Amino acid sequence: MKYISTRGSAPALDFEAVTLAGLASDGGLYIPEHWPSFSEREIADMAGLSYVETAVRVMMPFIGTSLTEDELRALCTEAYGRFAHDAVTPLVQIDHRHWLLELFHGPTLAFKDVALQLVGLLFEKFLSGRDTHLTVVGATSGDTGSAAIDALAGRAKVDIFMLHPEGRVSDVQRRQMTTVLAPNVHNIAIKGDFDQAQALVKAMFADRDFSSRFTLSAVNSINWARLMAQVVYYFYAAVRLGAPGRKVAFAVPTGNFGDVFAGYVAARMGLPVERLIVATNVNDILHRALSTGDYSQGTVVATATPSMDIQVSSNFERLLFDLGGRNGFAMGESMREFEAHRALQLTNAQREGAAGLFTSERIDADDMQMAMRWASERAGQIIDPHTAIGLAAAARAEDLPADVPIVTLATAHPAKFRDAVERATGMRPPIPSRIGSLFEREERFTVLPATLEAVTAWIGERATPKA
Numbered sequence: 001m002k003y004i005s006t007r008g009s010a011p012a013l014d015f016e017a018v019t020l021a022g023l024a025s026d027g028g029l030y031i032p033e034h035w036p037s038f039s040e041r042e043i044a045d046m047a048g049l050s051y052v053e054t055a056v057r058v059m060m061p062f063i064g065t066s067l068t069e070d071e072l073r074a075l076c077t078e079a080y081g082r083f084a085h086d087a088v089t090p091l092v093q094i095d096h097r098h099w100l101l102e103l104f105h106g107p108t109l110a111f112k113d114v115a116l117q118l119v120g121l122l123f124e125k126f127l128s129g130r131d132t133h134l135t136v137v138g139a140t141s142g143d144t145g146s147a148a149i150d151a152l153a154g155r156a157k158v159d160i161f162m163l164h165p166e167g168r169v170s171d172v173q174r175r176q177m178t179t180v181l182a183p184n185v186h187n188i189a190i191k192g193d194f195d196q197a198q199a200l201v202k203a204m205f206a207d208r209d210f211s212s213r214f215t216l217s218a219v220n221s222i223n224w225a226r227l228m229a230q231v232v233y234y235f236y237a238a239v240r241l242g243a244p245g246r247k248v249a250f251a252v253p254t255g256n257f258g259d260v261f262a263g264y265v266a267a268r269m270g271l272p273v274e275r276l277i278v279a280t281n282v283n284d285i286l287h288r289a290l291s292t293g294d295y296s297q298g299t300v301v302a303t304a305t306p307s308m309d310i311q312v313s314s315n316f317e318r319l320l321f322d323l324g325g326r327n328g329f330a331m332g333e334s335m336r337e338f339e340a341h342r343a344l345q346l347t348n349a350q351r352e353g354a355a356g357l358f359t360s361e362r363i364d365a366d367d368m369q370m371a372m373r374w375a376s377e378r379a380g381q382i383i384d385p386h387t388a389i390g391l392a393a394a395a396r397a398e399d400l401p402a403d404v405p406i407v408t409l410a411t412a413h414p415a416k417f418r419d420a421v422e423r424a425t426g427m428r429p430p431i432p433s434r435i436g437s438l439f440e441r442e443e444r445f446t447v448l449p450a451t452l453e454a455v456t457a458w459i460g461e462r463a464t465p466k467a
């Protein structure tokens, strides 16, 4: 399997190279040259498979010769063995037609563990055969940082430098990052907001002097391997609810369009997906893009769902590329226009292509809280605010055929957002014991101003230079 860039001018790479690279050298995102697909028979044969076996079947076509099937199986067994539930991503029923797909049973309590636990192991595996030391840099509004740090702490040949906006992540999220004292983990609190932290990371990649000294890599959802790992749970859930004999709809709380793009990939691979409901909070660039074709950046408003407080959705580029006839040259032009004017109009082909599978909803704070109370009163389920955005959007999909189950992706454990959950439901979710003594452990982080000079100087002194 080869991967091509959405902007057409970076070299095609195999799975191993794409995993280590993150972003393409032309600024685009890597995407498989073609979509592998499964027949109905092959999907029917997934019934009853464990999560790990489902993962091997779904991911193997993307991996090509970069790993053998047994190597992939061993990595999946190790990654998913760390989950607190035997089913890894169990389904929970809310009422006659609504289900939750619980993606938060990993070590840091958010769905990002599902992908990053595997990516950490892939990095180690691929680096073991190379004379390369990887410097991972990233920015986080909370969940990516803790999941990436947990996945990479103590691994050979890799350092991780994670920027978070000082004072703007929850106490649980911060401590999940800063109490990891492994010598290859470096936490930086930026005096600024998440967008500034993210802009600093982009600037580091673009800084020729800095980026030529180190082998930089990314762990945000621009990394293809992350999306690939997320395709698995769409198959796992749909097969359990009757696919391929029955269609399934998914409601996905969205920020960077990563998780829901994985659902699109599952549909392209032959999974009978009736609909993907894109659920945004009031930061609604994706809702505007899908409902009116207007992909224009607004100002970010802070909400109770910080992991969705995003006004540029990186992975949307992958969808536009695929729906727009896979024209890398045109895509590069469009994205340069977006970067210059912060606005882009979808073409008719893109709008019509998206309308075949996607709908979208914008959920405000009142509707989010109502969904939290609904899940609690109706089914005794305490859900986190991000999941509640998804469930509120799912509840609006009244036009779907009656035999289609609607699965809301439950993206975080409620204990990660205890204050917001308590405000809506009156209940304060306890922190699961597997998180342990988070509030007693020592923290370690460095506070830096939001300037490229400060950050590159600090990282430059600590990262391992190219040989």
Ligand SMILES: *Cc1c(COP(=O)(O)O)cnc(C)c1O
Residues within 6 Å of the ligand: 110, 111, 112, 143, 144, 221, 253, 254, 255, 256, 257, 258, 259, 260, 307, 308, 386, 387, 411, 412
């Ligand atoms: C990251 C995150 C999201 C958004 O996921 P994307 O893949 O960026 O769309 C939603 N909910 C939670 C809890 C998250 O951590």
